[in-house]
Amino acid sequence: MTDEYLFNEHNKEEFPPAHTAEHLLNQTMIRLFGCGRSVNAHIERKKSKMTFLLDHKPSRQEEREIERRMQEVIDADLPVVFETVSRADLPLEVSADRLPSDASDAIRLVRIGDYDVCPCIGRHVRSTSQIGRFEMLGTNWDEHEHTFRVRFKVVQ
Numbered sequence: 001m002t003d004e005y006l007f008n009e010h011n012k013e014e015f016p017p018a019h020t021a022e023h024l025l026n027q028t029m030i031r032l033f034g035c036g037r038s039v040n041a042h043i044e045r046k047k048s049k050m051t052f053l054l055d056h057k058p059s060r061q062e063e064r065e066i067e068r069r070m071q072e073v074i075d076a077d078l079p080v081v082f083e084t085v086s087r088a089d090l091p092l093e094v095s096a097d098r099l100p101s102d103a104s105d106a107i108r109l110v111r112i113g114d115y116d117v118c119p120c121i122g123r124h125v126r127s128t129s130q131i132g133r134f135e136m137l138g139t140n141w142d143e144h145e146h147t148f149r150v151r152f153k154v155v156q
Contacts, residue, residue, distance in 0.1 A: 013123075014043065014122045014123045014124075015043070015044065015045040016123045016124050016125045016130075017125055017130060017131045017132055017154045017156060018043050018044065018045060018048050018131075018153075018154050019043055019122050019123060019124060020080060020112070020124045020125045020128065020130075020131055021048075021070070021074070021131050021134055021152070021154050022038075022041055022043050022048065022050065023110060023112055023116050023118060023120070023124075024070060024073055024074065024112065024115065024116060024128065024131075024134075025038075025050055025066075025070060025150065025152070026038055026050075026116065026118070027112075027115055027116035028066060028069050028070055028073070029052050029066070029150075031069075032062065032065065032066065032069070033052070033054050033055070033058070034055075035052050035053055035054050035055075036052075036053065037098075037118070038050040038051055038052055039051050039052065039053055039147070046153060047137065047151060047152075047153050048151070048152055048153065049149055049150065049151045049152075050149070050150050050152075051147050051148065051149045051150075052147065052148050052149075052150070053145075053146055053147060053148075054146055054147075054148045055146065057141040057143070057148070058139070058141075058148060063136065063139055066136065066150070067134060067135075067136045070134040070136075071133065071134050073113075073115055073128060074128045074129065074131045074132070074133075074134055075128075075129065076113065076115075076128060076129075077127050077128055077129040078112050078113030078114075078115055078127060078128045079112075079113060079126070079127050080110065080111070080112050080124045080125055080126055080127060080128070081110075081111050082108055082109065082110060082111075083108070083109045083111060084106050084107070084108050084109070085106075085107055085109060086105050086106060086107070087099075087103070087105050087106075087107055088105075090107060090109075090119075091109070091117065093117060094109065094117055094118060094119060096119075098119075099119060107119050108120065108121050110122075110124060112128065113128070131154050131156075132154050132155050132156035133154065133155045133156075134152060134154055135152060135153050135154070135155055136150060136151070136152050137151040137152055137153060138151045139151070
């Protein structure tokens with residue numbers, strides 16, 4: 001498919017390093033905790049936050065492991081590439097559940113090396129080393145909802 005396809009309107013102006021880190025944090029959490037992608041995300045230049053549904057409150061050791069793995073994948077200098085596929089041809093590891101109801105048949109996938117792939121029409125860096133340093137600013141656990149919020153920033 002051609003890269004000149006007009007995708008759905010996009011109402012955000014992402015900060016590419018933080019937005020790309022969002023993709024990496026989603027996959028890091030999936031790999032560490034077997035959870036789904038974030039249920040809520042607010043990504044900004046100065047400070048970002050993402051919330052995940054987990055089966056337990058992460059320990060301090062697990063929190064340090066999140067930060068360590070994030071920096072490891074950033075330092076790996078993985079390429080960020082785009083691919084356009086039809087909705088019917090989504091790879092098995094990509095869910096259409098979060099696509100807007102009015103999403104076009106052509107879906108843009110963002111691949112970050114062999115680490116993560118997901119549909120996205122936002123702006124990204126060309127490779128993970130352009131993200132800079134990932135700093136976890138803090139976390140919150142809601143025992144009732146079983147939600148784990150991660151606050152972070154990227155420092156270039």
